[in-house]
Amino acid sequence: MIIVIIAVLYAVLISCLYNGWQKTPTVGSGTATPSSEGVSVIVAMRNEQGNIGRLLGCLMRQQISCPMEVIVVDDSSTDKSVAEAETFKAIFPCPLHIVQARGQGKKAAISTGVSIAHFPLILTTDADCLLGENWVQTMCAALQMPGTKLVTGLVSIAPANTWLARFQAIEVAALMGSTAAFIQWKIPNMGNGANFGYRREVFEQTGGFESSQAIASGDDEFMIQQVHGHFPGSVRFVKSDDAIVTTAPQPNWQALFMQRRRWAAKWRKGRPFRVWGVALLVGLLHVFWVMLLPAAIAWPHLLPKIITAVSLKLAVEYVFLNAILRFVRQKALVPYIFPLQLVYSFYLVWVGLRATQGGYEWKERVFIR
Numbered sequence: 001m002i003i004v005i006i007a008v009l010y011a012v013l014i015s016c017l018y019n020g021w022q023k024t025p026t027v028g029s030g031t032a033t034p035s036s037e038g039v040s041v042i043v044a045m046r047n048e049q050g051n052i053g054r055l056l057g058c059l060m061r062q063q064i065s066c067p068m069e070v071i072v073v074d075d076s077s078t079d080k081s082v083a084e085a086e087t088f089k090a091i092f093p094c095p096l097h098i099v100q101a102r103g104q105g106k107k108a109a110i111s112t113g114v115s116i117a118h119f120p121l122i123l124t125t126d127a128d129c130l131l132g133e134n135w136v137q138t139m140c141a142a143l144q145m146p147g148t149k150l151v152t153g154l155v156s157i158a159p160a161n162t163w164l165a166r167f168q169a170i171e172v173a174a175l176m177g178s179t180a181a182f183i184q185w186k187i188p189n190m191g192n193g194a195n196f197g198y199r200r201e202v203f204e205q206t207g208g209f210e211s212s213q214a215i216a217s218g219d220d221e222f223m224i225q226q227v228h229g230h231f232p233g234s235v236r237f238v239k240s241d242d243a244i245v246t247t248a249p250q251p252n253w254q255a256l257f258m259q260r261r262r263w264a265a266k267w268r269k270g271r272p273f274r275v276w277g278v279a280l281l282v283g284l285l286h287v288f289w290v291m292l293l294p295a296a297i298a299w300p301h302l303l304p305k306i307i308t309a310v311s312l313k314l315a316v317e318y319v320f321l322n323a324i325l326r327f328v329r330q331k332a333l334v335p336y337i338f339p340l341q342l343v344y345s346f347y348l349v350w351v352g353l354r355a356t357q358g359g360y361e362w363k364e365r366v367f368i369r
Helices: 002-023 052-060 081-086 106-116 135-143 163-184 200-205 221-230 253-268 273-298 300-327 331-355
Strands: 039-045 068-074 096-100 121-126 129-131 150-153 155-157 196-199 235-238 245-247 360-362 365-367
Touching: 002 163, 002 273, 002 300, 039 052, 039 106, 039 135, 052 068, 052 081, 052 129, 068 081, 068 106, 081 096, 096 106, 106 121, 106 200, 121 129, 121 135, 121 200, 135 150, 135 196, 135 235, 150 221, 155 163, 163 235, 163 253, 163 300, 163 331, 196 200, 196 221, 200 221, 221 235, 253 331, 273 300, 273 331, 300 331
Parallel strands: 039 068, 039 121, 068 096, 150 235, 155 245
Antiparallel strands: 121 196, 129 245, 150 196, 360 365
16 A cells, blocks of 8 residues: 555656646747847856867857857866867957956856846856857846746756766756746746856845855755745746757766765755755655565565556656657657666665765865765
8 A cells, every 4th residue: 555655646746747847838039039138148167178169159159139248257277278268259249258266166156257247137057068049049038027037947968879878868857847847836946057047136136155155066056045035936947949058968977976966065055945845755755666676575465566656657757758858859868768767766866875975076176075
């Protein structure tokens, strides 16, 4: 009976996420007109010599109807990232500022960018991302919708041509769908700084990163919590194929693990009960799925019920993930949903246990908790 109840509970949760994703309105680049409001695109950069040129190339090709500037803030790079960015200054179609961060870390870099921004709309992305030509226009359109103070959008992993890359792409798709659903329910609990935006005045009114500066990660999620706390219901998810930001997968399991540890570091900071409650519920449900394997071995008579429960799990996850992967133009990954989801709970529980222990290394910096 416990197996059946928990399986049904999980199915209801995933069905609610799917429903939230489906109800999230689609935003197009022509939904609103940025008019005379200009936009400052801020890129925090550290050791991205091989990537920054491609991102700036994407920003050069933006189709926009408002003034724009790009601010690249270097976070003490030890390679030739700054020199690579400097080569674009003479050919850039709008003002391109390349400055040094006042302080260390991504939050300090973004804060530096905001402090020198000339325009009221702020967009942020990462130096290792690729953008479509309508990204700026679409994000600005969403940011100017009535009652909107902060926006976050879709991020996808590409190329996904190995099992590890496919695993990451499907995992990120699940995170994107969950992000959209929670925002649709007016209980935002996460976002992605690679596809992010807010009004400069909102950044200043909510104190920016002052309350979370000691934690290296979380520039996106802490901002969402602050903005939602000050302006409930003002966070919007930009569900648009014009505003999908693409980033490369981590090259190996060690790099993926370090990234997940960096993400987990933000949980040291106090969070609203709704965020802890959702995280705890999801974590316990995945622990339950892991425990079904030893339960099947210890009590073989439960095997039919366990198979039924796992089948229900896979079915609802398939429907949810299929919808998101097709929206982000990754339907080639749909056949990989079943094999990867069979092991995902084991991966999530292992990462959850390990990621909260010790520090991590990121971009040639070691962070100790």
